[in-house]
Every structure is written in C-alpha cells, then in structure tokens.
Amino acid sequence: MAGKARLPALLALFAAGTAAGAGAGVTAFDFAGRYTHTFRNGVVSGERYLTTNELMIVATGRNRAYFNFDLSFFNGHVCSLSGIARLEGQALVYREVARLPEDPPCVLRIWRRGARLRWNADNNSCRTYCGARGSFTDGGMRWSSRRPISRATRARLLREFERDRHLP
Numbered sequence: 001m002a003g004k005a006r007l008p009a010l011l012a013l014f015a016a017g018t019a020a021g022a023g024a025g026v027t028a029f030d031f032a033g034r035y036t037h038t039f040r041n042g043v044v045s046g047e048r049y050l051t052t053n054e055l056m057i058v059a060t061g062r063n064r065a066y067f068n069f070d071l072s073f074f075n076g077h078v079c080s081l082s083g084i085a086r087l088e089g090q091a092l093v094y095r096e097v098a099r100l101p102e103d104p105p106c107v108l109r110i111w112r113r114g115a116r117l118r119w120n121a122d123n124n125s126c127r128t129y130c131g132a133r134g135s136f137t138d139g140g141m142r143w144s145s146r147r148p149i150s151r152a153t154r155a156r157l158l159r160e161f162e163r164d165r166h167l168p
Contacts, residue, residue, distance in 0.1 A: 077131030
C-alpha cells in the first residue's frame with residue numbers, strides 16, 4: 001500500500017520539474033555542436049565534386065557562444081566567418097561594427113526552427129565574408145546533423161579565436 005501512495009507523489013514531482021524546465025528558455029548551450037551538410041557542388045567548366053558545409057558552435061556561457069562558419073558555394077566561392085554571438089531571445093546574434101563606411105554592420109542571427117538550424121544576415125550585411133556566389137542569407141542545416149565537439153577541439157577553437165582577435 002505504501003508503494004501505491006508514493007506513485008502519485010512521484011508523478012507530481014516529475015510534472016513540477018518538467019513544467020519548471022519547460023519555462024527555463026533557450027541558452028547558448030542548446031546550440032553547441034558541429035553541424036554539417038555534404039552536397040554535390042561544381043564549377044562552370046562542368047566539373048562536379050562533393051563539398052561539406054560546417055558550422056561549429058561552442059558555448060562560452062549561458063548567453064554567449066563562439067561560432068565558426070565554413071560554407072562552400074558554386075564555382076569555389078566560400079563564406080567564412082567566426083566570432084562571439086550573444087543570445088537574444090531564442091537566437092544567437094552576432095553584431096559587428098561596419099568595416100568600411102559604405103558597408104552595413106554585419107548582423108547574423110542563428111536560431112532553431114523545427115528540425116533545422118537556421119541563419120540569416122539581413123540585407124546581406126555580412127557579404128564581405130563571402131565570395132561572389134556566397135551569402136549568409138536564409139541558410140540552414142538539419143538539426144540532426146549536430147554532433148558533439150570534443151574538449152580538445154573546443155579549446156583549440158577558442159585559442160585560435162583569441163589569437164586572431166589580437167592580430168594587428
């Protein structure tokens with residue numbers, strides 16, 4: 001009889017814990033991982049080859065994360081960008097001051113929508129980090145492509161980022 005009396009109490013505790021967790025909100029840790037997408041690419045001569053796009057996200061705290069994009073596009077064009085994004089609502093947002101007076105500041109948002117990790121740079125504001133056929137506009141990868149990043153790789157990425165930030 002004592003076991004039957006404990007079951008409702010345990011279920012109530014579980015429900016309370018689940019409800020509390022549901023309202024906790026998204027953190028940078030929820031995005032952490034290595035995302036990849038492999039696809040057939042090509043060049044204007046007709047040559048075809050496989051290429052892999054990669055996004056790595058390393059949470060550096062609850063509300064910020066280091067990210068590193070390596071995206072490939074037709075004819076060998078690429079987009080490469082890394083930096084620290086801060087959590088704004090349900091998205092990681094990278095904001096940079098404009099490099100040239102005529103360039104808009106690079107603002108890149110990364111968020112989850114259903115089964116996809118999405119990103120977008122409004123008005124193609126991060127175009128200086130891309131070749132002619134590349135863009136950070138309306139991109140995404142399958143959420144299921146996410147894999148953990150080893151501690152050693154996380155440490156290397158953060159060291160490289162710190163070193164690059166201090167270059168003249």
